[in-house]
Amino acid sequence: MDILSDFIGLVRTETHLYGSLELSGVYGLKFPGLTGVFFIVNQGACFLSVADGPNIELKTGDFVFLPALRPFTLKSSRDVKKTSAIGDKKMKSYVETGKLKFDGDGGGASTSMIAGCFEFSNPESKLIKEYLPEVLHIKANDFDETPWTHAILRLISTELSQGRPGFKAAFNRLSEVLFIHAMRIYFTRPSVKNEPSWLRALNDVQVGxxxxxMHANLGKSWTVTSLGKAVGLSKSGFAARFKSAVGQTPMEHLTQRRILKAARLLEESESALIEDVANTVGYESESAFRKAFRREMGASPRDFRSGKKESLTRKKRPSANGP
Structure with a gap:
């Protein structure tokens, strides 16, 4: 069982295309917060800062993903102090036309990028999102181990520039493959693998x-003792090893995973009884399930499902304020 593939499949990202950005001269453009925005640098270079944070240099072939709703700035150089805000009107035009061009003063090299966004569409996304950095930057040479990724980047650029029938669908599918590969690169970096998380723990033979x-059978009545026995460790030895690797106790992780699956089941079926959902994810007591659900999701199962239904009826295509 490949858990990373399993969870990336469960996360179910929805990809939306914003369009192309053509920037030249001296510029500093401040964008509103856009949830899940990503950029592919086709040509040239620029500097990105999120919420007035440090400048990050982006170069040709780089991919960058901003998971959180934070304002960000694109600049022609580190030294640029003056910025121009990209307001709602400009963003609306960008979303509608798919093109944003800015010619600053001073001439100089131009930068060409593609922008889109990944929308995480279900509760289990939390299991990935909570471990992502504010800026996920994958440099062009990070893709060198898999040359086909460079081909995907070129194909995305070609689809957008030619605009042939079905290019948006092609962009969405190709971007999803790019997202999976970016996640794989990020979560296997040594610096990330040394941080406690269930993803890091996949590399530990026994905790993995x-x-x-657990993940294959959430409905089973697992205990720390039974899990430890299954992997050849004592109860105390297993509990300590799991906490060190994952950053949670076995039961904390199991509870989180059960409740997030329950939230997805409640979203997917309006007719499913709460009692049945509770049983599916390993709760014999509906009362205990309701308490655990409220603790993890901040709402009762009934209110959560009602709130999601209302949210879906209001859902529209990406706007100036994000998807």
Whole structure:
């Protein structure tokens, strides 16, 4: 069982295309917060800062993803102090036309980028999102181990520039593959693998096995003792090893995973009884399930499902304020 593939499949990102950005001269453009925005640098270079944070240099072939709703700035150089705000009117035009061009003073090299956004569309996205940095920057040379990724970047650019029938659908599918590969690169970086998380724990033979057992059968009546026995460790030894690798106790992780699956089941079926959902994810007591659900999701199962239904009826295409 490949848990990373399993969870990336469960996360179910929805991709939306904003369009192309053509920037030249001296510029500093401040954008409103856009949830899940990403950029592919086709040509040239620029500097990105999020919420007035440090400048990050982006070069040809780079991919950058901003998971959180934070304002960001694109600049022609680190030294640029003056910025121009991209307001709602300009963003609306960008979303509608798919093109944003800015010619600053002073001439100089131009930068060409493609922008889109990944919208996380279900509760289990939390299991990935909570471990993502504010800026996920994958440099062009990070893709060198898989040359086909460079081909995907070129194909995305070609689809957008030619605008042939079905190019948006092609962009969406190609971007999803790019997202999976970016996640794989990020979560296997040494610096990330040394941080406690269930993703890091996949590399631990015994804790990784325990995670696979839990995730494959959330409805089973797992205990710390039974999990430890299944992977050849004592109760105390397993509990300590799991906490060190994952950053949660076995039961904390199991509860989180159960409740997030329950939230997805409630979203997917309006007719499913709360009692049945509780049983599916391992709760014999509906009362205990309701308490755990409220603790994890901040709302009762009934209110959560009602709130999601209302949200879906209001859902529209990406706007100036994000998807």
């Amino acid at each position: 096995k325990a995670l696979k057992l």
